[in-house]
Amino acid sequence: MKISGIEARIVRVPADEPLAGGPTPPGALRDIVTLRVRTDQGIEGVGYTFFGAALTGALRQAVESLGALAIGEDPLRIEAIHAKLRAAAAGSGPGGILTLALSAIDIALWDIKGKAVDQPVWQLAGGCRDRVPAYASGALMRTFPLDHLVKAGPKLVEKGFRQMKTQLALPGETSPRVEEERIRRMREAIGPDIDLMCDINQRWRVEQAVDIGSRIEDVGLYWLEDVTTADDFQGLARVSAALSTPVAGGEYLYGPAPFRQMMEARSVDIVMIDLMRAGGITGWLKIAGMAEAYNLPVVSHLVPEIHVHLVAAIPHGLTVEYMPWTFALFEEVPVPVKGELTVPRKPGLGLAFDEKAIRRYSG
Ligand SMILES: [Mg+2]
Numbered sequence: 001m002k003i004s005g006i007e008a009r010i011v012r013v014p015a016d017e018p019l020a021g022g023p024t025p026p027g028a029l030r031d032i033v034t035l036r037v038r039t040d041q042g043i044e045g046v047g048y049t050f051f052g053a054a055l056t057g058a059l060r061q062a063v064e065s066l067g068a069l070a071i072g073e074d075p076l077r078i079e080a081i082h083a084k085l086r087a088a089a090a091g092s093g094p095g096g097i098l099t100l101a102l103s104a105i106d107i108a109l110w111d112i113k114g115k116a117v118d119q120p121v122w123q124l125a126g127g128c129r130d131r132v133p134a135y136a137s138g139a140l141m142r143t144f145p146l147d148h149l150v151k152a153g154p155k156l157v158e159k160g161f162r163q164m165k166t167q168l169a170l171p172g173e174t175s176p177r178v179e180e181e182r183i184r185r186m187r188e189a190i191g192p193d194i195d196l197m198c199d200i201n202q203r204w205r206v207e208q209a210v211d212i213g214s215r216i217e218d219v220g221l222y223w224l225e226d227v228t229t230a231d232d233f234q235g236l237a238r239v240s241a242a243l244s245t246p247v248a249g250g251e252y253l254y255g256p257a258p259f260r261q262m263m264e265a266r267s268v269d270i271v272m273i274d275l276m277r278a279g280g281i282t283g284w285l286k287i288a289g290m291a292e293a294y295n296l297p298v299v300s301h302l303v304p305e306i307h308v309h310l311v312a313a314i315p316h317g318l319t320v321e322y323m324p325w326t327f328a329l330f331e332e333v334p335v336p337v338k339g340e341l342t343v344p345r346k347p348g349l350g351l352a353f354d355e356k357a358i359r360r361y362s363g
Contacts, residue, residue, distance in 0.1 A: 001116065003075050005038040006067035008060050008104070011361045013328040019139040019159070020152035030325055031056040033063055033101075034353060037108040039075055043115045046351055047108030048326065049100045049276050062101035070105060075112045078282055082106065095254030099279050106280025107306065107349070114348030121306075121350075122343045125285055126313035130343045134304060134336045135163030135197065137323040142167035146182055150189035162339035163195035163222065163319060168212070169203030176208075180215050187219050195222040202226050202252070206235040213243045223248040223270050231258065236267035248272050251301040255279050256286045263294040270318065274301040281310065288314050302326070305333045305351055308341045328357050 015028035033056065035047035052059035066085045073081050082102065089098045114121045122130075136156045140149050149166065156164050166186050168179045187196060198221050204212065209227035223246045227239050230252035240247040246269035253259055254277045262268060271291040278284040288298045288310070297318040300307035304322045311317030320341055327333045331354045334341045344350030 001043070001075055001112075002040045003037060003070050003073050004040045005071065006064070006105075007036045007038075008063040008067060009034055009358070009362055010056055010060050011329060011358055013326070013357075013361050015325075017138055017141075018324060019136050019322075020155045022139055022141065022144055022152065023148060032326060032329065033060045033104060034329060034358065035063055035067065035104040035108050036353075037067065037070070037075065037105065037112060039112060041116075043075075043112050045075070045108030045111035045115070046349065046353055047104040047106070047111070047280075048329065049104035049107075050326075051100055051276060052097070055097065059097050059100055062097050063104050066098075066101050067105055075109050076116065078106065078109045078113070081109065082279070082282065094257070095277070099254050099283075100276050103276045103278070103280035103283070106282050107275070110281045111348040111351070118347045120309065120344050120347060121281065122309035122312045124313075125281065125310060126315075128315045128317070129312045131340050132308060132312045132317060132343075133163060133319040133339055134161075134308075134322040134341045135165055135195065135319050135339075136161040137165045137321045138325075140164060140166035140186065142170050146185055149182075149186055153186060153190040153194075157190055157194060160336065160338045161194075161322075163197070164190070165197035165199055165225075165321070167199045167201065169200045176212050176215060179212050183216050183219050183221075192220070196220075197222045197225060197248070199225040200227045202229050204228055206232070206238055209239045210242045213239065213245060217243065217245055221245045225249065225272065226251065233262050233265035233267045236262070237265045240267060240269060246270050248299065250274075250287075251277070253277060255283055256290065259287045259290055263290060263296065269296065270299055271296045272299050272301050275303050275306055275310075281306070284310055285313075288316075292316050304341065305330065306349060308334050308343055309349065312341075312343045328354070328361065330354055 012029040037045040225248040248270035249268040250272040251274040331352045
């Protein structure tokens with residue numbers, strides 16, 4: 001089998017919050033680069049990537065340029081294609097747009113591989129379980145008023161979610177007392193039996209993370225995420241050592257190599273892997289293997305429609321972030337039942353682009 005053609009386009013999907021009807025700004029959009037990889041045997045793979053923001057045009061161009069270099073290659077030789085494209089891009093990597101673009105191609109190649117052997121990706125990648133927990137994400141944001149949060153949390157519980165994530169490091173005027181008050185009100189609203197995660201998105205300094213993290217230990221967070229600058233591995237390790245609350249991190253790192261430093265420094269208790277920054281499914285699985293060797297559980301960042309495969313594939317996958325940023329692209333996406341996702345049964349990723357939606361949102 002040979003790759004016969006590729007097609008990359010920019011799709012701008014609405015940035016809404018469908019899980020609990022969050023107050024998102026009208027007209028807000030998220031830019032996604034979609035990719036189709038065609039083969040001479042009629043099998044087509046779907047891929048996508050994002051995080052380009054103002055550079056989304058450059059990201060699409062990178063996907064197209066790299067994709068063109070893959071034409072004529074055997075799509076099942078994924079590592080060989082990675083090596084060829086990385087070499088061609090030379091010093092423009094290793095992270096950034098190069099990795100984001102490679103991820104789109106890698107995802108499409110895994111989709112082709114699954115379709116070629118008539119197996120879903122979760123089974124090809126390890127096939128550990130056929131159901132995984134999923135947590136509601138994006139519905140309890142720091143920009144939303146507390147009044148909304150205390151209603152949205154119970155609404156998610158009614159929908160069957162047993163786990164959900166909120167955020168601290170509040171915008172505008174805040175203080176350790178204000179931060180503490182907000183997370184306590186959130187916990188009261190959902191009760192003691194729901195797993196509550198909290199994301200800081202790198203907004204605290206190390207000593208703030210230790211201070212506020214210590215004040216809220218008894219809230220019993222399931223994890224506290226990205227408590228300070230993501231590549232301050234030693235700073236993160238200080239926070240992890242100081243708190244009994246598990247510290248999660250990793251979504252901002254590009255490719256497997258920095259994860260080695262993060263894990264060696266004992267920076268986090270839970271390893272979060274972002275599919276696009278990891279270098280696609282190939283990179284994601286390598287990082288997950290490293291986490292297993294360090295006796296650390298793995299969780300996913302965004303794209304639940306693919307991460308359901310990956311978290312289910314490995315023995316130490318903890319939960320899937322159910323954040324529906326990319327759902328508008330597809331005809332069908334996995335939906336949690338009682339807080340759990342069941343793995344797709346169709347070959348490959350089991351995803352088909354919704355042609356009408358892609359046309360409507362194309363930029
Ligand atoms: Mg995060």
